[in-house]
Amino acid sequence: xxxxxxxxxxxxxxxxxxxxxxxxxxxxxxxxxxxxxxxxxxxxxxxxxxxxxxxxxxxxxxxxxxxxxxxxxxxxxxxxxxxxxxxxxxxxxxxxxxxxxxxxxxxxxxxxxxxxxxxxxxxxxxxxxxxxxxxxxxxxxxxxxxxxxxxxxxxxxxxxxxxxxxxxxxxxxxxxxxxxxxxxxxxxx
Numbered sequence: 001x002x003x004x005x006x007x008x009x010x011x012x013x014x015x016x017x018x019x020x021x022x023x024x025x026x027x028x029x030x031x032x033x034x035x036x037x038x039x040x041x042x043x044x045x046x047x048x049x050x051x052x053x054x055x056x057x058x059x060x061x062x063x064x065x066x067x068x069x070x071x072x073x074x075x076x077x078x079x080x081x082x083x084x085x086x087x088x089x090x091x092x093x094x095x096x097x098x099x100x101x102x103x104x105x106x107x108x109x110x111x112x113x114x115x116x117x118x119x120x121x122x123x124x125x126x127x128x129x130x131x132x133x134x135x136x137x138x139x140x141x142x143x144x145x146x147x148x149x150x151x152x153x154x155x156x157x158x159x160x161x162x163x164x165x166x167x168x169x170x171x172x173x174x175x176x177x178x179x180x181x182x183x184x185x186x187x188x189x
């Protein structure tokens with residue numbers, strides 16, 4: 001935790017809304033979608049305050065075929081002054097939706113990759129055992145990781161864009177929104 005975040009938590013009693021150059025979120029059960037991929041990107045403006053791009057995308061089942069695996073649901077460009085109010089309002093509207101926690105992120109993003117490549121993987125009988133192992137919660141995380149590596153190695157040549165997308169989420173996940181929402185839920189109890 002940074003010093004300014006600690007100060008704000010003590011003074012205001014709640015975590016600060018963050019902003020990073022690039023941040024990602026996964027939201028489950030958002031409107032009519034099973035999963036939604038959210039991207040918040042800071043855009044540098046010459047001689048002025050930053051602007052932000054906020055995009056929500058749904059995943060395409062079997063999105064590897066003749067369509068993109070991500071479909072834009074909505075996009076909004078935000079001025080610096082609009083950013084905090086927009087994020088607070090957007091999180092307020094997540095009624096029955098749930099933001100995936102960092103702890104569950106590895107498993108959820110892998111499920112999303114399998115969802116996008118479902119039809120392709122169903123034709124790869126040599127990977128069937130590893131596919132089942134990769135999502136079986138009864139086996140150790142280490143064993144699931146080995147299976148994910150084996151499958152990823154086989155997919156890399158044809159589907160590197162989906163695998164890079166998953167890594168991008170894992171490396172740029174917005175923990176601060178998860179912290180903000182969990183604090184908000186505790187405060188309302």
